[in-house]
Amino acid sequence: MRILHILDHSIPLHSGYTFRTRAILEQQRALGWETCHLTSSKHRPGGVLQETVDGFEFHRTPGPLLWQKRLPLVAQWAVVKALERRLDELIPVLRPDILHAHSPALNGLAALRAARRHGLPLVYECRAFWEDAAVDHGTTTEGSLRYRLTRALETYVFRHADAVTTICEGLKADIVARGIPEAKVTVIPNAVDPGRFTFGTEPDPELQRSLGLTGKCVLGFIGSFYAYEGLALAIQALPDLLRHDERVRLLLVGGGPEEAALRAQVEQYGLNGKVVFTGRVPHDQVPRYYDLVDIFVYPRLPMRLTELVTPLKPLEAMARGRLVVASDVGGHRELIRDGETGFLFRAGRAESLVETVIRVLAARDRWPEVLAAGRRFVTEQRTWESSVARYRSVYTPLVQQHG
Incomplete structure (x- = not known):
């Protein structure tokens, strides 16, 4: 054919x-x-x-x-x-x-x-x-x-x-x-092709040091910075998360139309050094950045596009053996079973994002179980x-x- x-x-x-x-x-x-x-x-x-x-x-x-x-x-x-x-x-x-x-x-x-x-x-x-x-x-x-x-x-x-x-x-x-x-x-x-995503690899110490992330608890996003991704919500939530744990950092890998606005928001909130922008990185280097992240955050905003369309990035994170916290828009609900393969929070609500991340950080004993379930979902169904x-x-x- x-x-x-x-x-x-x-x-x-x-x-x-x-x-x-x-x-x-x-x-x-x-x-x-x-x-x-x-x-x-x-x-x-x-x-x-x-x-x-x-x-x-x-x-x-x-x-x-x-x-x-x-x-x-x-x-x-x-x-x-x-x-x-x-x-x-x-x-x-x-x-x-x-x-x-x-x-x-x-x-x-x-x-x-x-x-x-x-x-x-x-x-x-x-x-x-x-x-x-x-x-x-x-x-x-x-x-x-x-x-x-x-x-x-x-x-x-x-x-x-x-x-x-x-x-x-x-x-x-x-x-x-x-x-x-x-x-x-x-x-x-x-x-995804699970063979291209090694499960649970350790971060590169040199890359970790160069970005100031050694010994930190890293929340991360890798992708294009569009408004519907809701990255401004993640920055808005960061001060409350820092009050809970001053080791928290937000790693943003990529670029796009919202980058200038996000950088301005970081300045406004006095979060320089707490939010790390890497810019776009070569595609073959992306796995190294996945390994730096403890919890991937996908705060997509509620709208027709996000309610109807499933993204690819959460699948990649689950395949790589990383925790996923995502807003409860329809596209995410097709991919993530709350509390089983990842965690969902109320879309558009910074306080719900904060509560969910704090709950996840407090339940580290469950991380291996959730990570294994996420990888299993990908290898069996996606x-x-x-x-x-x-x-x-x-x-x-x-x-x-x-x-």
């Missing part, structure tokens, strides 16, 4: 989107399937039309013309049309058995039109509702014309694709509520091998139906 994946962007860029894609491609090849890969013009402007990255050959799409970029609606339509043209060029050469388009809906629309012209089945994968992410980023508001148009376009793709996949039960429920038959929607959950195997029940009937 040969699958042509149609993507927004890909490696060598680093994001949750590209890491999920890479895991899917690796596991599909392990299943004996052939994969081909095309990114839209949103991958990055300019550059070559074909590129090999880590053994994967990616076909690229030229960007819109300068005058098109100046008109938002025209620019979006130009993305669709350019992707359609590339699909028309590549399908006769690559001869895929199935098209698999991944969010956003612009990719789905281009793939839908190409699939009909070439007589191929189309699977559309929704990884998040991009209109909700745009609300958090401040580029639109819920209920605005842009919001409603984006939602309507994706619903159109859901209805006309041959099958729909998504990453969690929250997104599936919303898709089904739009009138899409439940049998048409398959959850392919986010997962491996990429088992997750990607679910595509078989999606692809096979469609390929058979289309001959």
Whole structure:
């Protein structure tokens, strides 16, 4: 079976989107399937039309013309049309058995039109509702014309694709509520490769010393600093935690739109030296930073995006053998059983975060039990091998139906 994946962007860029894609491609090849890969013009402007990255050959799409970029609606339509043209060029050469388009809906629309012209089945994968992410980023508001148009376009793709996949039960429920038959929607959950996450390793003493974390109780976050992650809540909680235990430190690894505001908040609260910003670190160095942390904190704020979408980072922390404290938004509740595989607190409530962390610190005798349960959850229910195997029940009937 040969699958042509149609993507927004890909490696060598680093994001949750590209890491999920890479895991899917690796596991599909392990299943004996052939994969081909095309990114839209949103991958990055300019550059070559074909590129090999880590053994994967990616076909690229030229960007819109300068005058098109100046008109938002025209620019979006130009993305669709350019992707359609590339699909028309590549399908006769690559001869895929199935098209698999991944969010956003612009990719789905281009793939839908190409699939009909070439007589191929189309699977559309929704990884998040991009209109909700745009609300958090401040580029639109819920209920605005842009919001409603984006939602309507994706619903159109859901209805006309041959099958729909998504990453969690929250997104599936919303898709089904739009009138899409439940049998048409398959959850392919986010997962990890446990072999890449050594369980319970000790911190690197040199790295510990360089960051001033030797002998400290380290709360940590590794990822992108978006507003919906709620990192300001963790900083707000820190003074109360320091009054309980002056050894507590907050380690923030990564960067993003909220970094300047978070640094300003640290100054305002007089927490210099208590909050450690590392900036972005090379991907191959991330495991060393996982090992520095005693308790990972994921204080996502309550909103549509976080209620519906499951994150990947808590799974990585559990696989690595680190405790997880997270807000009780829907996306976290799909991953964490409170008091068993991790701990949940009331979303948006700094006092609840403080109470939960203090309770966890006071129950160190239970840490090995919780850590083992978290690792067991990942290895039994959230491996990429088992997750990607679910595509078989999606692809096979469609390929058979289309001959």
